[in-house]
Amino acid sequence: xxxxxxxxxMMVAHSLPDPFFGPAQGLHGVTYVVExxxxxxxxxxxxxxxxxxxxxxxxxxxxGELNYRNLDEExxxxxxxxxxxxxxxxxxxxxxxxxxxxxxxxxxxGLSGIKVTLHESHVAWASYERAL
Amino acid sequence: xxxxxxxxxMMVAHSLPDPFFGPAQGLHGVTYVVExxxxxxxxxxxxxxxxxxxxxxxxxxxxGELNYRNLDEExxxxxxxxxxxxxxxxxxxxxxxxxxxxxxxxxxxGLSGIKVTLHESHVAWASYERAL
Amino acid sequence: xxxxxxxxxMMVAHSLPDPFFGPAQGLHGVTYVVExxxxxxxxxxxxxxxxxxxxxxxxxxxxGELNYRNLDEExxxxxxxxxxxxxxxxxxxxxxxxxxxxxxxxxxxGLSGIKVTLHESHVAWASYERAL
Amino acid sequence: xxxxxxxxxMMVAHSLPDPFFGPAQGLHGVTYVVExxxxxxxxxxxxxxxxxxxxxxxxxxxxGELNYRNLDEExxxxxxxxxxxxxxxxxxxxxxxxxxxxxxxxxxxGLSGIKVTLHESHVAWASYERAL
Amino acid sequence: xxxxxxxxxMMVAHSLPDPFFGPAQGLHGVTYVVExxxxxxxxxxxxxxxxxxxxxxxxxxxxGELNYRNLDEExxxxxxxxxxxxxxxxxxxxxxxxxxxxxxxxxxxGLSGIKVTLHESHVAWASYERAL
Amino acid sequence: xxxxxxxxxMMVAHSLPDPFFGPAQGLHGVTYVVExxxxxxxxxxxxxxxxxxxxxxxxxxxxGELNYRNLDEExxxxxxxxxxxxxxxxxxxxxxxxxxxxxxxxxxxGLSGIKVTLHESHVAWASYERAL
Numbered sequence: 114x115x116x117x118x119x120x121x122x123m124m125v126a127h128s129l130p131d132p133f134f135g136p137a138q139g140l141h142g143v144t145y146v147v148e149x150x151x152x153x154x155x156x157x158x159x160x161x162x163x164x165x166x167x168x169x170x171x172x173x174x175x176x177g178e179l180n181y182r183n184l185d186e187e188x189x190x191x192x193x194x195x196x197x198x199x200x201x202x203x204x205x206x207x208x209x210x211x212x213x214x215x216x217x218x219x220x221x222x223g224l225s226g227i228k229v230t231l232h233e234s235h236v237a238w239a240s241y242e243r244a245l
Numbered sequence: 246x247x248x249x250x251x252x253x254x255m256m257v258a259h260s261l262p263d264p265f266f267g268p269a270q271g272l273h274g275v276t277y278v279v280e281x282x283x284x285x286x287x288x289x290x291x292x293x294x295x296x297x298x299x300x301x302x303x304x305x306x307x308x309g310e311l312n313y314r315n316l317d318e319e320x321x322x323x324x325x326x327x328x329x330x331x332x333x334x335x336x337x338x339x340x341x342x343x344x345x346x347x348x349x350x351x352x353x354x355g356l357s358g359i360k361v362t363l364h365e366s367h368v369a370w371a372s373y374e375r376a377l
Numbered sequence: 378x379x380x381x382x383x384x385x386x387m388m389v390a391h392s393l394p395d396p397f398f399g400p401a402q403g404l405h406g407v408t409y410v411v412e413x414x415x416x417x418x419x420x421x422x423x424x425x426x427x428x429x430x431x432x433x434x435x436x437x438x439x440x441g442e443l444n445y446r447n448l449d450e451e452x453x454x455x456x457x458x459x460x461x462x463x464x465x466x467x468x469x470x471x472x473x474x475x476x477x478x479x480x481x482x483x484x485x486x487g488l489s490g491i492k493v494t495l496h497e498s499h500v501a502w503a504s505y506e507r508a509l
Numbered sequence: 510x511x512x513x514x515x516x517x518x519m520m521v522a523h524s525l526p527d528p529f530f531g532p533a534q535g536l537h538g539v540t541y542v543v544e545x546x547x548x549x550x551x552x553x554x555x556x557x558x559x560x561x562x563x564x565x566x567x568x569x570x571x572x573g574e575l576n577y578r579n580l581d582e583e584x585x586x587x588x589x590x591x592x593x594x595x596x597x598x599x600x601x602x603x604x605x606x607x608x609x610x611x612x613x614x615x616x617x618x619g620l621s622g623i624k625v626t627l628h629e630s631h632v633a634w635a636s637y638e639r640a641l
Numbered sequence: 642x643x644x645x646x647x648x649x650x651m652m653v654a655h656s657l658p659d660p661f662f663g664p665a666q667g668l669h670g671v672t673y674v675v676e677x678x679x680x681x682x683x684x685x686x687x688x689x690x691x692x693x694x695x696x697x698x699x700x701x702x703x704x705g706e707l708n709y710r711n712l713d714e715e716x717x718x719x720x721x722x723x724x725x726x727x728x729x730x731x732x733x734x735x736x737x738x739x740x741x742x743x744x745x746x747x748x749x750x751g752l753s754g755i756k757v758t759l760h761e762s763h764v765a766w767a768s769y770e771r772a773l
Numbered sequence: 774x775x776x777x778x779x780x781x782x783m784m785v786a787h788s789l790p791d792p793f794f795g796p797a798q799g800l801h802g803v804t805y806v807v808e809x810x811x812x813x814x815x816x817x818x819x820x821x822x823x824x825x826x827x828x829x830x831x832x833x834x835x836x837g838e839l840n841y842r843n844l845d846e847e848x849x850x851x852x853x854x855x856x857x858x859x860x861x862x863x864x865x866x867x868x869x870x871x872x873x874x875x876x877x878x879x880x881x882x883g884l885s886g887i888k889v890t891l892h893e894s895h896v897a898w899a900s901y902e903r904a905l
Binding site: 162 | 531593594597632636637
C-alpha cells in the first residue's frame with residue numbers, strides 16, 4: 114500500500130458546551146495542524162498516489178472553508194460538539210466528496226482511502242480514517 | 246475509524262545485559278517520549294473517542310509508575326530485557342487494565358484498541374498495538 | 378551564558394479588529410505552544426540555571442491564567458490587539474514579576490534574562506526577550 | 510503487533526519530466542528524511558523486533574546507495590518518474606531483499622512487514638508498506 | 642526585543658565542486674526548510690513586529706526565485722559554492738533589499754534585523770543574521 | 774554573523790543527589806538530543822562556517838565519550854551535579870579544546886563561538902554558549 118500525506122493548518126474558535134469537557138466548555142480557540150493521507154494500492158500512470166501539489170491545493174480549499182472562523186456560529190455544526198475527532202471527520206468527508214465530484218480528476222478514482230489527523234497541540238491529536 | 250493520541254514522557258535508567266545489544270549492555274538511560282493512541286469505531290455520546298484531559302491523566306498515572314526509576318531494580322521486570330518495544334507493551338497493557346477496571350468509566354467500553362509508541366531519540370522509536 | 382527552556386501550551390480565542398489583519402479580524406482561535414527560556418551567566422549553588430520542575434510549574438501558572446479564555450473579554454487586554462508578539466511580552470512580564478516577587482526563591486535573583494516564544498502553528502511564531 | 514522505526518536521510522537531485530508535475534519537471538533536488546518501520550507479531554529471543562543498531566546500519570547502507578546522487582543518471586531508474594512514493598518502494602524492496610538474503614540473520618525471519626516513509630519537507634511525505 | 646518567524650521551503654539541485662566537500666562534490670539536491678526571523682525593538686502601530694501574512698508572502702516570493710532550480714545554472718551563483726550558509730545570506734540580503742525598496746511599506750522601517758535559517762535535514766542547519 | 778548547527782544524541786544514566794531535585798535525586802536516565810552551533814563572522818575560503826561533515830564527526834566523537842554511560846561513575850564528574858546545563862558546558866568545552874588542539878584544522882581558527890543545546894525531552898532543554 115502506498116500513501117501520500119500533506120500538511121496545512123487552520124485557526125478557529127469554538128466552545129464545547131458539555132460539562133464533560135471541563136475548562137473547554139467556554140469559548141476558546143485552537144490551531145489545528147491538519148494532515149491528510151491519501152492511500153492507493155498501486156501507483157497511477159504518473160507514478161504517484163496523488164500529485165503533492167494537487168493534494169495541497171485540495172486540502173487548502175477545504176481548510177479555507179473553516180479557517181479564521183468561530184465554529185459555534187457555523188450552521189453546519191449547529192448542536193454538535195466540534196471536537197477534534199469530529200472535525201477530522203468533517204475534513205475527511207469533504208475531501209472524499211471532492212474526489213467523488215471529480216475535483217481531483219478521473220485518475221483519483223484509484224484512491225482507496227483517506228486519513229485526516231488534526232494536531233491541536235504538541236501533545237494531543239486526533240484522526241479519522243475512511244474508505245473512498 | 247477514529248483515534249485520539251496524547252503524549253507524555255519518562256526518564257529512566259536501565260541496562261540490556263545481553264551481548265546482542267553491544268554498547269547498550271551497561272547501565273545507561275533514556276528519555277521516552279510516550280504517545281498513546283486510543284481507537285474507537287464510532288464517537289461516544291459526547292462526540293469524542295475519549296476526553297483528551299482524561300486520556301492525559303491516565304497516561305500520566307501509568308508513566309508516573311516508571312518515571313525517574315532504575316528499571317533494573319523494578320521487581321516487575323526482573324530477568325527481562327526492558328527494550329523499548331517491551332516497555333511499549335507494558336504501558337499499553339497497564340492502560341488496558343485500567344480501562345477494564347473502569348478507570349475511564351462505562352463509556353470507555355466502546356474503545357476498540359490502543360497503540361503505544363515510545364520515542365527513545367529523534368531517530369528511533371518503537372510501538373505496540375493491541376485490541377481492548 | 379547558560380539557559381534553560383521549558384514548554385507548555387494554551388488554547389485561546391481572540392480577534393484582531395484592525396483591517397490590517399485581513400482574515401484574522403474576526404473571532405477565531407489559536408493554540409500557542411509556549412516556550413520560556415531563562416538566562417543566567419553562572420550556574421547557581423545546585424549547578425543549574427533554574428530547576429526545570431520549578432520553571433515548568435511557574436510557566437504552568439502563568440499559562441493557566443490565559444488558557445481556555447476568549448482574550449477579547451479579558452479586562453487586561455481591553456483595547457489592544459492581542460497579537461502573538463504582544464502575548465509573548467505579557468507572559469514574559471508576568472514571569473518576571475513572579476521572579477521579582479520571590480516566587481522562585483532567593484536563588485532566582487541570579488537570573489539575568491528571559492525569552493518567551495509563542496508558536497501559533499508549525500509555520501509561524503513570535504518572541505519577546507527582556508532583562509530581569 | 511510490535512514495530513520499531515529508525516530514521517536517516519539522503520540528499521538527491523532528480524527531475525520529474527512529465528507536464529503533470531508542473532514546476533518539478535526540471536532538475537531540482539530534495540532531502541528525504543527516511544523512516545523505516547519493521548513489524549513483528551511477537552518479540553524475538555532478545556525481546557526486540559529488531560536491534561535498533563542493526564536496523565540503523567541496514568538503513569544506512571541502503572540510503573548510502575542513493576545519497577548525494579543525481580537520480581536521473583541512475584541506470585536502475587531509467588525511464589521512470591522517481592517520485593517520493595516510488596522511492597519509498599525502492600528502499601522498502603531493497604531492505605526486504607537484504608532480510609531475505611540473510612543480512613539481518615536468521616532471527617529476522619520473524620519480521621512480518623516493513624513500511625518506509627520519505628519526508629520531502631515539513632509539509633509533505635509518502636509511504637510504502639509491504640509484507641516480508 | 643521582539644521577533645516574528647515564518648517558515649517556507651524550497652527544493653533545489655546543486656553541486657559543491659571542491660574536494661573539501663567529499664561526497665557532496667557531485668550534483669545532488671536538498672530540501673531547505675527556510676525560516677526567516679524579523680527583529681524589532683518596539684511593536685509598530687498595529688501591535689506587531691510585522692504582519693505574519695505579509696512576512697509569509699515576502700518569504701514565498703524570495704524562495705520562489707530559487708525553488709525547483711538547479712543552482713549550478715543560476716547566473717547569480719556562477720563560481721561560488723552554494724553552501725547552506727551562503728544561501729542563508731542570499732535570502733536574508735534579498736529580503737533586506739525588499740524592505741529597503743518599500744515592499745513591506747513605510748512601517749517596516751522600524752525593523753532592526755533579520756535572521757535566516759536553512760534546515761537541510763533533521764540533523765543539520767545554517768543561519769545568517771544581519772542588521773536592516 | 775553566520776552559524777552552522779549539527780545534531781546527535783546520547784543516552785546516559787545519572788542521579789542528582791540533592792533534595793533540591795525532588796524525584797530526580799535517584800538514579801534515572803535521559804536521552805540528550807545534542808545540538809552544537811558554530812559561529813563565524815565571515816565564511817572561510819570554502820564558503821562555509823565549518824564543513825557539516827566535519828562538524829558532525831567532531832560532535833560524534835565528543836558525544837561518544839559519554840554515550841551509554843552511568844555518569845555517576847565517571848571520574849570527571851565526581852562530586853558534581855550532572856545537570857543538563859552542566860553537561861552542555863562539558864560538551865562545549867570539549868569541542869572548544871578540540872578546535873584549539875587543531876582537530877578541525879587551521880581554518881577553524883576563524884570560528885568565533887560555540888553553543889551547545891541538550892534537549893532532555895520534547896518539553897525541556899538547556900544551553901551553554903561561549904567564545905572560542
